[in-house]
Amino acid sequence: MACGGFMSAPVCFIENDENGKLCVRKEAKDILDGLNEPVVVVSVVGLYRTGKSYLMNRLAGQQTGFALGSTIESETKGIWMWCVPHPNKEGHTLVLLDTEGLGDVRKGDEKHDTWIFCLAVLLSSSLVYNSLGVIDNTALEKLHYVTELTENIRVKAEVGQHEDESADFIRVFPSFVWAVRDFTLQLKKGDKPITSDDYLEGALELKQGSSPQTVQYNLPRSCLRNFFAVRKCFVFPRPASMESMWIMEELTEKELESKFLEQANTFCHYIYNNSKTKTVSGGRTITGTALGNLAEVYVEAIRSGNVPCLENAVVSLAKIQNVRAVEEALQLYVTELFNLVQLPMNPEELSKIHTVAEKKAVEVFISVSFNDNDQIYQKELMGKIYDEYQQMCQQNYDASRMQCEEVLHDVFDTLEKGISDRSYLKPGGSQKYIDMLRQLSEEYRARTDSQIMSEAVLSKFLKTKEDIGNMILQADQSLNAAEQEKEDEDRDSKAAEKKPKETEPVTGAGI
Ligand SMILES: Nc1nc2c(ncn2[C@@H]2O[C@H](COP(=O)(O)OP(=O)(O)OP(=O)(O)O)[C@@H](O)[C@H]2O)c(=O)[nH]1
Ligand SMILES: [Mg+2]
Known part of the structure; x- marks a missing residue:
């Protein structure tokens, strides 16, 4: 993996574990964990063997990357991920998700396809649906996964009895791009040329009536119309001759059909210019780290037999992100303090270092935290920083005391x-x-x-x-x-010595 979370080649993101249950691969999770900038997530879904991986390589601006297969056997398994610098948006990462081809009957697990489709919808900001040929009724029937979204995705944690949740899908779902490959028809209605978008919208027109056939006919169409607010269509002619298409990865731009190249470039530029930064319900932009966590939350829901719910996912995501934000911010504070303090030191200097480190820690917290609206986690962080600071102050006192005691003994x-x-x-x-x-x-x-x-x-x-x-x-x-006393005594005795002896009464005075 290159620096900054960018990768020289794609890695497997989500796949089946040994028990046949979906799981997020650690390698991919680790890469996303290191990606602390907003992500634009583009995923491709569609029937197997329709050139999805090839199209994703073009979006990555690379000749090779996501593995292509030239046989009838489906190549991509699970969901693969490639993080590349966003060509237009500075400070953003373009996350490309290439998914396992849908509808391969040899897999024998229809539900697996459904979950791959759901995860692509849930994780991306633009969903590319890739198909071969034309957008006709058969093509729309093959897109039955869209009609199953109502059963497999919930938006709100609590739903009223008669509430139609699908009305909320439009708020939270990605934009929808239909890529029609090997398109050989002329875009005309009558004599008038039409755009590829007109072509798609025409194909999505609903029939009047309420017969079971009409309802069946309308179902995928109304789902697409009702769930995806932004819809776009690109038609691609065949890229090369039949034989050359087995070795597409080796073909130079010159060897590709110019019309195909033109369309491929228009498609790529549309995606670069229009795909939005990935958000979750509530409109919060998410980073690579959060995307990895979000994937784990959704996959965990599917593993435990639940229907992934966007609102619950945001709550879980917020918890995961905020716990991590506290950890990372505290770590930065402690490292900063340890690098700069030299105990014992002037308490004012220590306080200055603390203030700068605290500010940096709060910045980290804000960049990693998520929906900490009541500042519960920020308060927790401040409490922990305060404790660390108090400990450091105590250590400063102790170190100072020790040094003073040493000087004291010496002096x-x-x-x-x-x-x-x-x-x-x-x-x-x-x-x-x-x-x-x-x-x-x-x-x-x-x-x-x-x-x-x-x-x-x-x-x-x-x-x-x-x-x-x-x-x-x-x-x-x-x-x-x-x-x-001794002096007095001495003085007394000396005085006594000097004093004439008490004389006998002079008896013979005249002697
Ligand atoms: N006909 C046709 N073939 C293409 C096109 N683009 C790529 N291919 C070829 O189709 C084969 C399958 O391409 P992939 O990109 O692996 O298709 P995929 O949809 O990812 O396949 P799975 O991962 O198995 O679902 C390869 O041999 C490609 O070279 C295209 O626009 N038209
Ligand atoms: Mg593929």
């Missing part, structure tokens, strides 16, 4: 040594202790200036030193008192 090492050496347990020691505490605190502050936990760590430390400070002070005071 106050002298003080601790002084304490254990009992250097402060001497007279005047308390003042020395206080001075040292003050000086080291300043040094610590200078080294942890930018740290958020600087003061908190210091004040906790100083608190632990209060007892020892008091002890030193008391010791100092008692040493002072003892010294004072």
